[in-house]
Amino acid sequence: MLTLSNVKIAYSDRVILDNLDFTAEIGEIIGVAAPNGTGKTTMFNVIANFVRPDSGKVLFDGKYTYKNEKEELIIHKKLATFPEQKDLFEELSGVDHLKLYANMWNGSTKNVGSIIERLQMGHYVKRKVRTYSLGMRQRLCFAMMMAADTPVMLMDEVMNGLDVDNVALISDCLLEMKKDKLIFVASHLLENLDLYADRVIFLKSGKIVHELRFTKDNDTYLKLEMIPEEYETLKEDRTLPKEHLFIADRLLCLPFSDMNIAEQTVWIERMLNYNDGEMKIGPLGTVEYYEKYYA
Numbered sequence: 538m539l540t541l542s543n544v545k546i547a548y549s550d551r552v553i554l555d556n557l558d559f560t561a562e563i564g565e566i567i568g569v570a571a572p573n574g575t576g577k578t579t580m581f582n583v584i585a586n587f588v589r590p591d592s593g594k595v596l597f598d599g600k601y602t603y604k605n606e607k608e609e610l611i612i613h614k615k616l617a618t619f620p621e622q623k624d625l626f627e628e629l630s631g632v633d634h635l636k637l638y639a640n641m642w643n644g645s646t647k648n649v650g651s652i653i654e655r656l657q658m659g660h661y662v663k664r665k666v667r668t669y670s671l672g673m674r675q676r677l678c679f680a681m682m683m684a685a686d687t688p689v690m691l692m693d694e695v696m697n698g699l700d701v702d703n704v705a706l707i708s709d710c711l712l713e714m715k716k717d718k719l720i721f722v723a724s725h726l727l728e729n730l731d732l733y734a735d736r737v738i739f740l741k742s743g744k745i746v747h748e749l750r751f752t753k754d755n756d757t758y759l760k761l762e763m764i765p766e767e768y769e770t771l772k773e774d775r776t777l778p779k780e781h782l783f784i785a786d787r788l789l790c791l792p793f794s795d796m797n798i799a800e801q802t803v804w805i806e807r808m809l810n811y812n813d814g815e816m817k818i819g820p821l822g823t824v825e826y827y828e829k830y831y832a
């Protein structure tokens with residue numbers, strides 16, 4: 538549905554996206570993880586054509602690119618970007634904003650009532666935006682995306698300023714929405730991405746350094762916190778599996794899926810001597826890969 542081929546962009550001498558290749562389909566939520574200033578927003582800006590890449594192209598439905606205004610219009614009917622709070626109109630109400638987005642992209646306001654109900658905005662949405670808190674504004678921005686109801690959505694920092702309950706609410710909505718959409722979410726709430734993303738891409742030095750796919754077939758690891766000195770001692774006897782990881786100088790991860798039960802039992806018994814025997818068994822999540830690449 539969406540293809541980025543060889544997308545390159547640099548500011549002055551600094552390469553932000555370095556010949557990026559990427560394909561995504563309807564029905565996916567794709568998390569984008571990377572530290573501040575890496576290029577998440579730049580990637581979204583290129584997808585939306587707010588910024589022209591130095592080379593490479595963005596292709597929608599296998600045929601539309603940003604080669605002329607006609608095609609740009611076709612693409613922009615399919616694509617909405619998460620509004621920034623500073624772009625809200627202080628003197629308009631939340632309902633006014635929702636109607637605006639619904640009319641602009643969807644051509645109908647018939648879903649506005651159910652969106653307000655789903656996002657529990659009924660008690661404030663008729664007031665002017667200037668009276669809203671940060672969290673109320675953020676929920677309105679998300680509601681505007683729901684009102685636009687486009688097949689492609691670029692959500693930058695969607696959870697900013699939301700409390701735990703609202704993060705859970707928006708996460709549930711994302712899962713409900715994804716069936717007929719391709720949704721990108723750039724976020725620093727890493728654990729939250731594990732709850733709804735189908736895959737998470739990690740950007741580093743302009744490239745995708747890792748793609749984490751959440752499937753039931755993901756490799757399982759035995760995970761245990763230890764200090765670097767303990768890890769070094771353990772390494773000396775040369776029995777650690779070759780594919781083990783020691784992430785961020787704190788987390789030992791032993792690949793468990795490939796071991797037989799006897800080997801697994803031996804390692805669990807050995808690990809009981811560390812960290813009061815506190816260990817976890819499961820696949821690696823976004824936090825662990827993030828630490829692997831950026832710690």
Ligand SMILES: Nc1ncnc2c1ncn2[C@@H]1O[C@H](COP(=O)(O)OP(=O)(O)OP(=O)(O)O)[C@@H](O)[C@H]1O
Nearest residue numbers: 548549553571572573574575576577578579580723
């Ligand atoms: N118009 C511009 N001119 C010059 N440099 C820019 C421009 N836009 C972005 N950059 C630089 O490109 C880099 C990537 O910025 P970008 O906003 O894409 O990062 P990000 O990963 O979204 O960061 P954050 O997590 O802070 O939102 C930064 O170093 C930024 O300063």
